[in-house]
Amino acid sequence: MMPVIDVQHLTKTYKTYKRGAGMGQTFKSFFQREEVVVHAVNDISFAIGQGEICGILGPNGAGKSTAIKMLCGALYPTSGEIQVLGYSPARDRKRYVGKIGAVFGQKSQLIWDIPPIDSFHMNKAIYGIANPDFKSRLEELTELLDIAHVIEKPTRVLSLGERMKCEFVMAMLHRPDILFLDEPTIGLDVIAKVKIREFIRQMNKKQNMTCILTTHDLEDVEELAHRVIVINHGDKVFDDSLQQLKLFLGEKKRVNFTFAESVQGTVFDNAYTKVIDRLSDFQITLEVDTAHISISDFLEDISRKHRFSDISVKELPIQQVVMNIYENAGGVDE
């Protein structure tokens, strides 16, 4: 299969200047600035096929946004080659960006003071979308995302979730071949997250649309991706299927308990449970291997022995994921 995205030895370094702390240092940096080189993306190669959903996972500062900016043509690589749909994104930017869509979780494309519907019309003009197409797509998208009732309100009064859904409409009206998402679920509540993930899955299925999303939330990847690339400090440390990642990580969840009674002295460790953190005699975080016991069985078991007032079940934090990958792979070069 011909890849739609082909990335070879992609590298981006930023040059910045060190700003000293304190008056003296600041004063000094006024006259003499110390150059700092940041290797944001470091010799990364990968290829992605048509219709794939690929998650780029990594902690804050890993280089995810930098990578996606380069893939979108908004940033020139320092070195390396990118081919997407036969274009070199940054060099052919103007022609290329008409074929892709993008949602940057922290950078809105909506016009703040006016209703989203007017921003949609702006995109209609920008991409030269014909009237009937615009109408039918808008109807379809607003229905899928369940936002027909918000698109006529001023953008500034919308909730974050509603706004993010509108950002997706902005990105999809021109029927892009590829959708790039930079932390699309950041800061959203659970319901909005679920809705947006469902939307991405549907677009992927219906239009065979390729989708690249960055995230620091393992759940996004588990829910959506067929393929996962993990980057850390600009380096690619993992690139395989979601199944493979799960094998690497094991099927683990973190459960935070707030017990109604002191559990001082209680031993929780066993074949499938590990104590991660004992914040106090009441608050404990356990890691549960769900390959051995389902979460509901596990909770039933605990509740038989102790009373608790609060629990939350979470995916492994991204730092842990990266650590597990290093441990499992053993030989991955830094």
Place this chain on the structure above:
Amino acid sequence: MKRYLDVYKQGMYSALQSAAAYRMNFIVSSLITLAGNILFPLVTLLIYRAGTSFPGWGLYEVLLIQSVFTMSSGLSSLIFGGVLWTTMSHVREGSFEVILLKPLNPLFFIIATTFSIDSVGLFLGGVSLFIFAAMHVGAIPVLFWLQFAGMFIAGTAVLAGLSLMMAAISFKWVGNSRISELADSVLHIGKYPLPIFPKAVQAAATMIIPVGMVGFLPASALLGRVHASDYAAILPCFLFLAAGIWIYRHMIRLYEGVGG
């Protein structure tokens, strides 16, 4: 081409919508800009009332210069006024990418989406003052009107170029709100009869940063007071605009990280 026109139209529509959303704010800020710019012809009026003058220039002639200056500023800031602050806020928030995601010339896109309705007051104020002053300087032949039109456009090009240069500077001086004052201070020269300035200033104001074309020269054309040599100043105006565009685009390329 049609796509670009549609985008511009949609941009104007959005600007109107936004202005309507903040009606009070819009009215007040229009009035403030208008007041600020109407006050200074009043100063001229006071100068003449007090019996002094700019040598060789009558009151209405000076008012004509100042009204042309105001019209030109108003027009330029309607079209280009938003580029500076939009660029500044995008660079500060690191969101300039959003503009680069659109399949358009980024400079055009910024201009199209920042149509500054607020400046309509300034422009109309300039027009009123212009009509008032023009009625008092005697009949103006058609040929003079044509010359005026050409020079007026050239003068507006200078202001556009200046706006773009200021916006380009904001890529480097992120968040420096003083940048626009820099432009304003240079511009003041265009508000007065150029001959009252030293020769070196006159030369700079026609050839290097052609601010003379913003108010003084087009008004002189209406009064039939331009010389053949003054037409030579038209070319630098468009060069100045071209320089503004070039610098701005250069800064975008730096932002994209070309060789940076």
